[in-house]
Amino acid sequence: MHFSENSRVWVYQGDRELTDNEALQIKVLLDNFTTGWTAHNNQLKAKAEIRYNRFLILIVDEGQAGASGCSIDKSVHFMQQIEAQFGINLFDRFNLAYRKGNEVLSAPRAQFEELLKQGNINTDTIVFNNLVQNLTELENKWEVPFKDSWHIQLFGNLVLSS
Structure with missing residues (x-):
């Protein structure tokens, strides 16, 4: 179909x-x-x-x-x-997913911020934009580098200052 x-x-x-x-x-x-x-x-x-x-x-x-x-x-x-x-949580919008090699991981906001501060997540880390609206966006804008995602607006000061 x-x-x-x-x-x-x-x-x-x-x-x-x-x-x-x-x-x-x-x-x-x-x-x-x-x-x-x-x-x-x-x-x-x-x-x-x-x-x-x-x-x-x-x-x-x-x-x-x-x-x-x-x-x-x-x-x-x-x-x-x-x-x-x-026994899973599907509605926590501040549980943020990212790639580490071939593995997909997620972290609550505070832990995600720590990973940024430590350099474990950087501007090139692939993150998941779960706010995509349609199939085109899902295929092209869902898995994107941190620097190209909405995440940069929220956390950019943590990676840009390090």
């Missing part, structure tokens, strides 16, 4: 890496959810992905039907159920 490059995306980042078994279980739940996901009784053209066993991504091609406030609320409640069932 083809999805438009303008399809809306929502990225939920776990505060820890999922085990392969958890990822398989969650993928089944995500597929079941997206198959039955509706907006005002209209079936949404939707799919879900799990990337790096850490990111749960919902995608809706609004060419068929647009995601409404109620349908978005349904997805949030669904993600809250996933959180409870698997």
Whole structure:
């Protein structure tokens, strides 16, 4: 099934890496959810992905039907159920993900700041911009160097002064 490059995306980042078994279980739940996901009784053209066993991504091609406030609320409640069932936090926007070699790690804001001060994260470190809005941004602006991300606005003084 083809999805438009303008399809809306929502990225939920776990505060820890999922085990392969958890990822398989969650993928089944995500597929079941997206198959039955509706907006005002209209079936949404939707799919879900799990990337790096850490990111749960919902995608809706609004060419068929647009995601409404109620349908978005349904997805949030669904993600809250996933959180409870698997003991993960998907809603902490200040749990920041970054790459260290081939590994994807995350750190709470205070720890992320410490890593910056220590030089363990620098302007070239790949960070994840979970604020992307559509498939094009997901493919081109999700994994970016720190210096090209929104992170630089929040933490730039820590790397630029060192």
